[in-house]
Amino acid sequence: MKKFIQILVGCGVSASMLYIAFRDVDGAQLKESFLQIRLWPILPFVALFLAHFYFRSLRWRFLLPETRGESPSLRKLFDSIILGNLASFLLPFRLGEFIRPLVLCRWTEYSFASAFISVIMERFFDLSAVLISFFVLVQLLPDLPAWLHLAAYSLGSMAIALLVFLIGGCLAPTVISRLVGACASILPPAIEKFIVNFTNDLLKGAAVVKTPKRLAAVICLTAGVWVTTYLQFYALLFIFDFDHSALLAVTLGVFVALAVALPSAPGFVGVFQVGCVAATSLFAYPLAAAQVYSLVVHALTFILLIIIGFWLLSVHNLNLFELKRAAEEGQQPS
Numbered sequence: 001m002k003k004f005i006q007i008l009v010g011c012g013v014s015a016s017m018l019y020i021a022f023r024d025v026d027g028a029q030l031k032e033s034f035l036q037i038r039l040w041p042i043l044p045f046v047a048l049f050l051a052h053f054y055f056r057s058l059r060w061r062f063l064l065p066e067t068r069g070e071s072p073s074l075r076k077l078f079d080s081i082i083l084g085n086l087a088s089f090l091l092p093f094r095l096g097e098f099i100r101p102l103v104l105c106r107w108t109e110y111s112f113a114s115a116f117i118s119v120i121m122e123r124f125f126d127l128s129a130v131l132i133s134f135f136v137l138v139q140l141l142p143d144l145p146a147w148l149h150l151a152a153y154s155l156g157s158m159a160i161a162l163l164v165f166l167i168g169g170c171l172a173p174t175v176i177s178r179l180v181g182a183c184a185s186i187l188p189p190a191i192e193k194f195i196v197n198f199t200n201d202l203l204k205g206a207a208v209v210k211t212p213k214r215l216a217a218v219i220c221l222t223a224g225v226w227v228t229t230y231l232q233f234y235a236l237l238f239i240f241d242f243d244h245s246a247l248l249a250v251t252l253g254v255f256v257a258l259a260v261a262l263p264s265a266p267g268f269v270g271v272f273q274v275g276c277v278a279a280t281s282l283f284a285y286p287l288a289a290a291q292v293y294s295l296v297v298h299a300l301t302f303i304l305l306i307i308i309g310f311w312l313l314s315v316h317n318l319n320l321f322e323l324k325r326a327a328e329e330g331q332q333p334s
Contacts, residue, residue, distance in 0.1 A: 037240070038240070042236075079312050132160075234248075240293070252275070
């Protein structure tokens with residue numbers, strides 16, 4: 001029943017977001033915008049798509065604990081990330097976040113716990129990058145509503161606090177643990193226990209990045225991950241002869257990243273489109289072109305993941321439904 005309600009909520013959010021993004025659709029202008037699409041920007045988009053996952057693979061290597069045996073190859077990390085993203089697009093409940101460490105466990109000596117903690121650490125670094133980007137973005141965009149400035153300052157402060165926590169957890173985990181324990185002690189016992197246990201798990205993951213050099217590598221690679229994300233949006237702006245500004249591309253990347261954090265149907269349907277349309281509306285971008293742009297970016301991402309992901313499933317003799325079952329059961333596939 002709980003899973004059914006989650007699916008229902010996700011589908012409801014996706015349907016609502018699709019309605020918001022396309023409620024003012026003009027069929028004639030939409031058709032005209034489709035006919036104006038230029039195809040050459042797809043080539044740089046594909047190159048940047050692959051570069052993005054290459055940076056993510058490199059960064060994951062620094063977030064995983066060192067092993068006595070041979071470190072996992074970039075190919076294994078790359079393949080695991082692609083398969084995780086494929087699962088997130090096709091399966092409910094964001095199962096890709098569980099399937100990715102499960103696949104890596106099958107190919108390496110890592111335990112699921114250590115691999116999964118590294119994924120959580122990665123998500124925290126990504127969240128910091130998105131929130132900091134949002135804070136900087138709002139300073140550069142004129143005439144924004146006051147509530148958006150307030151949200152940017154609030155989320156920016158959260159990002160700085162999160163980054164301090166991550167860096168402190170990497171370099172001085174004992175201090176951070178004591179500080180969190182002292183702050184949580186004023187809360188009800190059940191909540192205090194959850195926060196302390198969760199913090200300790202995160203600090204175990206952060207301990208992997210225990211040297212300034214390793215931490216700097218993770219931060220630089222996180223920058224690479226998000227620069228290639230923004231460049232993907234920038235490359236596809238050239239499908240139309242409208243605004244090609246880098247600022248618009250960053251706005252698209254940030255708004256879509258915030259939108260897809262909402263619960264949704266598999267594939268981020270609706271939330272992806274509303275993020276694109278909301279971002280372009282700040283730049284007086286033609287609505288029909290924005291709607292088509294949102295569909296093109298989403299479709300290309302989906303198609304690339306389908307092609308590469310199913311090819312990898314075939315190469316590695318894996319079955320997506322077996323991985324889904326293993327992720328739901330919380331055990332490594334045989």
